[in-house]
Amino acid sequence: MKILKFGGKSLANGKAIGTVVDIIDDNIKRGEKIAVVLSARGNTTNELEEILEKASKNEDYKEQFAAFKRYQLEDFKGINFDKEYETLDKLFEGVSLLGDYSKRIKDQVLSHGEVISAKLLTQLLQEKNIKAHFTDSRTLIKTDGEFGNAQPLDKLSKENVIKHFERYNGATVNVITGFIASNTKDETTTLGRNGSNYTASLLANYLEAEELQNFTHVDGIYTANPDLVPEAKKIEKLSFKEANELAYFGTNILHAKTIIPLIEKNIPLRILNTFNQNDNGTLITSETSEKGIKSLSVLEDVALINLEGRGLLGKVGVDARIFRALAHKNISVSIISQGSSERGIGFIVQADKANEAKSILELEFEADFYQQDVSTIAIENEVSVISIIGQDLSTFHKPYNALIKNQVIPLLFNNTVSGKSVSLVVRKIQLHKALNVIHGEIFEISKKINIAIFGHGLVGGTLIDQILQTAEEIEKRKKIKLNIFAVANSRKVLLHKNGIDLNWKAELEKEGNVYMVNDVIKFANKCHLENLIAIDNTASKEFTRNYLGLVENGFDLVSSNKIANTLSFDFYKELRTTLENNQKHYLYETNVGAGLPLIDTIKLLHLSGENITRIKGVFSGSLSYLFNTFSSEGRLFSEVLHEAINKGFTEPDPREDLCGNDVGRKLLILARELDLSNEFEDINIDNLIPENLREGEVVSFLERIRELDLVYQKVKETQEPDHVLRYIGDLWGDLSQEKGNLDVKLVSVPRSSALGQVKGSDSIFEIYTESYGDQPIVIQGAGAGAAVTARGVFGDILRLAEKGNH
Template sequence: MSKVLKFGGKSLASLHTNKNLLNIIANYLETSSLIIVVSAIGNTTDLLLELLEKAKANKPYADHLQELKALNFYPQINTEEHFKLIENILQGVSLIQDYSPKVQDLLLAQGELISSKVVTQLLLNHGLKATFVNSTQLIKTDAYFTAANVNETLTELAVQTEFEKLADKKLIVLGGFIGSTAENEVTTLGRNGSNLTAALIANYTQAEEFLNFTHVDGIYTANPEWVASAKRIEHLNYSEANELATFGASILHAKTIVPLIEKKIPLRILNTLNPESTGTLISAEPTPNGVKSLTVLQNVALINFHGKGLFGKVGVDARIFNALAKNNISVSVISQGSSERGLGFVVNDSEAASAKEILEYEFQQDFYTKDVENISINNNIAVVSIIGQDLKSFHKPYSALVKNGIVPILFNNSVSGKNISLVIEKAQFKKALHVIHGQIFGVNKTVNIAIVGKGTVGSVLIDQIIASKNQIAERKNIDLNIFAIANSHSVYFSTNGFNTDWQDQFQTPQTNSLSSIIEYAKEHHLENLILIDNTAAESLPNRYNDFINNGFDIVSSNKIANTLSFEFYKNLRENLKKNQKQYLYETNVGAGLPLIDNIKLLHLSGENITKIKGVFSGTLSYIFNLFSVENKPFSEVLRAAIEKGFTEPDPRDDLSGTDVARKLLILARELDLENELQDISIQNLIPSEFQSLTVQEFLAQLSGLNNHYDDLKQQLKSNEVLRYVGELSGDLQQQKGVLETKLIKVDKNSALGQLSGSDSIFEIYTESYGDRPIIIQGAGAGAHVTARGVFGDILRLAEKK
């Protein structure tokens, strides 16, 4: 018995420099007779098609022709007759500026005929007794040029007759993809038809094995060029492989498996450039249940057939598919609406216009009676198929797609119930592959993060994420990938993520238009997107909706978005809901303290919160804790806070009380109150004469504050200390509450009075707890505390994706 070895175009492209193909054949020839089936060399078929189009358009094509000759030129191998025929065909096409499918097939066939002669001669030069066979005389087809159907009866007879004559030959070489009609007109079997040729030869010669050598190590769980985490599949059964081929696996022809099943001939996919790999075995042996692979059909179009007047009418779908079948148009994915009112199905994009015309003709009377309303074409689609997926566990990948802004146009479940096909927008198919693959195959889920603001908090956060990345990957199966870092002027990108020396990774920056982050994520098909806002500006919050509309969740230490107009606040939440996105901002009020979540929980559980009071600012907490008990002038205490990084670059941003007011407003809105920032009574701690100074002038004149604050300190009793507090009160069941911020005297033994360092404290009064408030207290300031809080929000989001 013999083995059939098939070599694809990419395997042959390296013949000039790589002897793997010749060595592989020599090694197998030691133990078995071989039939070698070859495709055209490299991209020969594409070049021939380009030449045809140039000739048709009467454009110069000499350069392309020279490229074709160079690709297929080997010394001492005479292919002149084929190139002469190619040139004659091109001259004729150029003259009449058109060509028929028959002419196209005759031209493309030269690629396989040349490659089979080249390989034969190279084997002879290598000392191997190879025999060339013209496969156009073996594979007999109908006259459907460019995608001919094999006449199996005539082909089997021709193959068996020819190989009986060659019974003493141990090494036979022939081209795949090509055949001829009963009248000996040359035809082709369609793209990847060489696999079908090899499978038919294996069947009719009763080969013991079919070895398909290509440019990859086998069949993968997804195309490894698109999904880096794709894994090689060791074993598939015939049914699974046939589904893969039908739904777009590029290294399998849709009809390849059928000839092998009858004789139970195993097929192994191998890599010419990596002979050590065991590849993927396809056989009759059963395999474990479960998803095997993801495939993609790209060159397809969706036909939408719609008619309200078809209610109650039977046989409409039969008319559709019969009309298409009569014109040799194949349908791959079908989804039908209720009562036959609507039908969507997928065809090759090259046949979509014809399909529409055929159906418009078939249903012309129904258009007249308005039973059929519309037949449309959507060319902007791709079909992603999950081979081995059943509906029981489909909710997980489907939910992940929706969370990433990918909503299938339609989906189809196979008759076996084990394969699901999704029709999606073509621009989204690579992102969809990443999302589904991560959900199904248990590989780490990648969460792609863009960080805007790389100042004190931003830099600490970046370091925290990078330092914890490996541990999180191990414990949570989540890969945190920082793909963008931006400040107010520039943005830096790294598709594979920034690492510990992230500041040294910065290459030429792009201008930070914010839109560049969105475009980069689209261009690189990044999934599970999170935008981190560590700025203090209003410009980024005003763009949150743009990011949300483009698939980003938001995590922010920036308070602005929650304290703009109530209308903005409400619209932002409506947009989050519409896009199924989340916006987390735990650090907006209590830095790293779990304040907002607890207030949300109390409110949602129906607990009536009656008042919230506390020291909201860690910065002001530090200043007045120190100033109240130590014999130091106010300017010295303030300077210490500045040096520790507790204040904003302009300390007046803290001392003005606006920061506390913003925090108070955020909590009010968590209780569904509709207060605006201007509703808040704010005590500004900066004397009026200091408010109009520049930052530099203010910092230079800090000692000028001492008299004012010494007077306040002198008024304190021995058991009193100063605290700057925020308070939300009033009837909180109404539309608005009473909000105020102020500097007050408190008993040093009270909860507020016992604060130390930069701690914040929040007293939450409720109807159930009466006068005994829920107290949340802890560190309320500092870059590390705030960054850790932002990091916590990131992880909460990442686990839900």
């Protein structure tokens, strides 16, 4: 025989209850011997409890009760629940008059949910010519006298069940009420949380069933709650031991007391989806499955109690006193651990027991308060417990570090004696994000990186296209899922939790909203997005003011914008301190040399203790092209400059390149990488624009561009033979001191030198060190262009994404 148990959502009005009838019919047609155990339909139990509460407060409950009655009969003809409704009427009326109710009365009220459910299904089966027998489990399952959470009397219950099934068996389908039972005085009792599953489990045990099939609204047990973790995967097989741990740590479908009767008789439990009969569900047996992490479970209706005091440190027996005092009042402690203070103990209790637990402990530790050994007993209500079933402590650092990186700081954690499960207490507001972070880390599914891109001009737009075009391949190769959830310009932002697509530009124009950066932060928090990266592809000084706020709210930073690294040295230090305090990273490889690995190289050399004595080179791809072409061809300076403008090598106003500030900023960034405290004002900049052309509109400047020809023709002609012009940055002096010398200038160098051989728009950097002497480390390559810069920013994103993956 098989026991089929159906949950409340499987029995709701509409398609649901009809599907249950079909499932039972199919089993009978296949020749299966079955018994059916039912929960109350839909939201029935909660509704009855709400009506009871209203009655006890002398509130108007009759309208809700009338709606309740209509729902039960809504889609069905010829069903009569007059007897049940009459009893409920009397119970509610009595409670309303008394203004209170006992647990005994509550059990009587709630029992009607299962009775109505079983009577209805019995009649629906009979209408399909299926032999079905309504079975009130109060005649079968006998319990002690504890109302609300009664314990079965096994010997008596088993005898009743066996006798009943000897009489009603064979072709008859027993439709049995779950959850309810009766004591030896025949008073109605209930079996507490997960009671209907417990009824099914007890029947399976007494009848030595071949399998218990638990029909729910999901395909089985998942690696996490799919409502909270979209990437959760179904678990095909579990052992009873693993299921027991999952049940203990809060998996909704299971409960420890449900598992135990099945373990005793080695009866398999299969979790199935009523609405997806093609799926085999999750099978739970005595067979030990493969080792490894199985699932994340969550306990939500809990509170954290912190007991703190200077006298607790090293004191023996404090834990025992807590357990003893609470156990005396039937309050269970599920997790206990070192609290947030080194002089404290934190532990978890049911949320509705927290205030009572606090009062009990205040009484227990009254003398300790007086002696000032205990200073605080405090309740934190907004917490949840995440348990990682199968987690070995030897690899626990991976999910733990990922949580810290995402600014989720566990309030406490502990592990089971076996060392194969770990529980964390987190703030409820962070539960959703924490689950996704842990799940992505331990199940090695694609790690989701959520990206906000500010600025979508040449570099930003190219970057977006590069990410969208390669995201699928990167996920396949690297198990990194790049999700651009925000794209913003100076006016509007486009926000999509699950990522933008190739139509982002049109959507931004059409659907984008006026925003502040804080709106993007709020959106990320609201959607519980993890692994956040903010990309600054603007050239805005104003935008850099948002860096600190972004970091403090969990964002790593990647920037092609040079300004943040060249503002005051105080801001430079404050940003680094904020990054360190929040364990965030800031990558800006493209600040100098576009896609060339320059900053990384300098960082590594400096970190390794190598004494860098000088850095010089052609820092600007735009000016590299300008002077390389002007030096090697017999054309006018203005003609070459026009060509550079038309090819997009310069800014729209070429004076932004010619003034030397861009090269100066890049040089200052490198100086600060060597821990020098130079300010921008310390740079000696050779401005390439004659003073009379520095002011005014860009149109006016471009009209007078030929005035540059005479100046630079003269510079070109006064060079030594076989020399060429190069506009360079030069960091020199005793770089072990607080500041170095920074020069930005136009120089003439031999054509055969490293600087002299640079072609096109390439940049070149010579890094001189104490170890290498006169032979510099040379880094050379494309120093300009949107595609190159965007690729460099992309590289920084991937570098951040891979941190912690290994």
